[in-house]
Amino acid sequence: MLQASADIDTSETLTERQKAVLDAALRLLVEEGDNLTMTAVARRASCSKETLYKWFGDRDGLLTATVQWQASKVRVVPVDGESLDIASLTASLEGFAADWLKVISSDTSIALNRVAVGHAGSFKRKPGKDDLGAIVLENGRFALARRLKPVLLAGKQAGLLDFTDAETAFRSFFGLVARDVQIRLLLGDRLELTEAAIGGDAVRATQQFLALFGAKTGRRATDL
Template identity: 90%
Template sequence: MLQASADIETSGVLTERQKAVLDAALRLLVEEGDQLTMTAVARRASCSKETLYKWFGDRDGLLTATVQWQASKVRVVPVDRKGLDLASLTASLERFASDWLKVISSDTSIALNRVAVSHAGSGKDDLGAIVLENGRFALARRLKPVLDAGQQAGLLEFSDAEAAFRTFFGLVARDVQIRLLLGDRLEMTDAAIGGDAVRATQQFLALYGAKTGPRGL
């Protein structure tokens, strides 16, 4: 599921070379787990350790950027607050759900989250906090404006955006992530993921959809 000083859209800030380095770091995490070192990343990415320190700071900085890069693959489709309708709101939620399921079911995210869980509370590093802050918390910051827009347009009804987000997140994830982390080999095909995204969105709208219809109607 992915901290520098702020929540940023990593894909729009990084250069192509930096993205390639972070992809190399992700591959190493899959292959070697918590044995990730600056030296190993520099060797795999064919760059110097000095360059890594210049770009990302220390190892935690590199891990943060790596998690942010992975999380940036979950897209939040922008919505027009003035002209928002149910179709565009539904499409935005479905895209978010689909992207998130694809990311968490990837070998990269499974390996990253396993390492983060094993480090949580161990004092080894801050990877658990980094993944939590730049994964689940960052995604909430990105999707809540869409939920707020839906509420302002009279399409959604809720008193707490965080609670609404948690409900949607739960409907999308169900037990998928924990089963994957425990080694269950689920069939996460594009068709299955697309169907799950539609189902979760429809369930969320059934729970939070405005009963009186959009404002002005």
């Protein structure tokens, strides 16, 4: 059975066949919303239900792996705490920001988040049904925080960042990157998020974050 941890880069633990199955599950979520079944995924992915149960355990495990696979597309460039400088820290933060904007603006993520929000807000969830909202939250936003915080803490240890709480610093960076983009997309706004626009937004968010949390004794990105 595939046991993919939220703190592990799922793309490193999946086979190409498993990735194809999870892509099929994502497409079904876009098309059918919460009415996702193991039978439907097996049919769409041209595999047996036995294979799905072997890899993912059950529907809950399949949904978790699907969200992890989508979240793994937001890469966190590792940094060396001992030799970390402002240039490498900036590059890591900009890369994370750009990847995250690309992922949340995709049709797949928009549909997945709409289903998750609707599922979380349902007061009449059927007994025994998994909580897709909780799965998306734990394996999306919370998992990304666990992956990026070591970079922020390395920046603090290197004297480049100054903050008292890593969670607060992460939330500030997340907010600078997202702004109102995600909520507008979820509500149907057709934003033009081109590669150039995403790259510019990633740079802007990183510079604003460094202006807020850059150590006064360290070199800022704008000093390079």
